[in-house]
Amino acid sequence: MQNVDNWNRLYRTQGHSLPWCVETMPFWFTEVVNSGWMNPCKALDVGCGVGNYAFHLAEKGYEIVCVDHSETAIALATEKNSHPSLRFVIESTENLGALGETFDFIYDISLLHHLKPHQRDGYAGQLSALLNAGGKLMVCVFSDDEARFGKTHEFMNPVTGTITSLLSKEEIVSTFEPYFAFDKLEKIPFDNYLRYLCLMRKKEVQ
Numbered sequence: 001m002q003n004v005d006n007w008n009r010l011y012r013t014q015g016h017s018l019p020w021c022v023e024t025m026p027f028w029f030t031e032v033v034n035s036g037w038m039n040p041c042k043a044l045d046v047g048c049g050v051g052n053y054a055f056h057l058a059e060k061g062y063e064i065v066c067v068d069h070s071e072t073a074i075a076l077a078t079e080k081n082s083h084p085s086l087r088f089v090i091e092s093t094e095n096l097g098a099l100g101e102t103f104d105f106i107y108d109i110s111l112l113h114h115l116k117p118h119q120r121d122g123y124a125g126q127l128s129a130l131l132n133a134g135g136k137l138m139v140c141v142f143s144d145d146e147a148r149f150g151k152t153h154e155f156m157n158p159v160t161g162t163i164t165s166l167l168s169k170e171e172i173v174s175t176f177e178p179y180f181a182f183d184k185l186e187k188i189p190f191d192n193y194l195r196y197l198c199l200m201r202k203k204e205v206q
């Protein structure tokens with residue numbers, strides 16, 4: 001709860017000027033969208049923030065349920081990015097099953113590194129359960145190659161004021177590999193941080 005309060009305060013005080021609330025889609029995102037790896041379908045945006053990415057995809061024909069645990073983020077998203085193909089829902093990653101529907105494509109941009117390490121496996125399992133057969137998952141997450149934070153895998157994030165993780169390739173693979181096959185797992189520079197861009201598809205037999 002305290003964590004949600006923190007996110008609400010950030011959105012209330014800084015709103016659309018928070019550094020991740022970008023209007024222009026980053027190069028890596030545009031590249032994936034244009035690559036044909038995914039195509040317009042029913043999608044889930046987990047940790048949607050103010051919904052800029054979802055709006056961009058809605059304009060391309062995707063139908064998206066956008067979830068965030070911050071009611072302030074969802075209020076900003078609903079106000080700014082209202083679109084007939086978007087539905088905004090206040091929900092936590094702990095309870096995604098409550099959505100009661102399944103998807104062809106799920107994406108998480110910059111949420112996973114805010115979960116505690118012990119929450120990751122349950123999260124990956126939930127995402128798998130929410131995907132239809134053959135469904136795809138895109139995750140963009142902080143990489144542990146961030147020399148500025150030394151050897152630690154967790155740091156106090158100066159922007160969010162929360163303990164945030166830097167994930168190694170091994171941690172990403174062990175989190176998702178039981179449920180997903182990797183099409184891509186590569187390091188990309190984005191927003192002043194090194195990230196991993198992960199493109200996965202749901203395994204048929206887990």
Ligand SMILES: C[S@@+](CC[C@H](N)C(=O)[O-])C[C@H]1O[C@@H](n2cnc3c(N)ncnc32)[C@H](O)[C@@H]1O
Pocket residue numbers: 007020021022046047048049050051052067068069070073091092093094108109110111114115
């Ligand atoms: C760094 S922001 C990224 C927002 C958006 N994906 C973007 O890139 O613009 C992380 C978002 O995840 C949300 N979030 C963090 N932990 C969450 C959780 N356990 N359940 C749902 N949302 C969460 C936060 O409220 C925040 O909006």
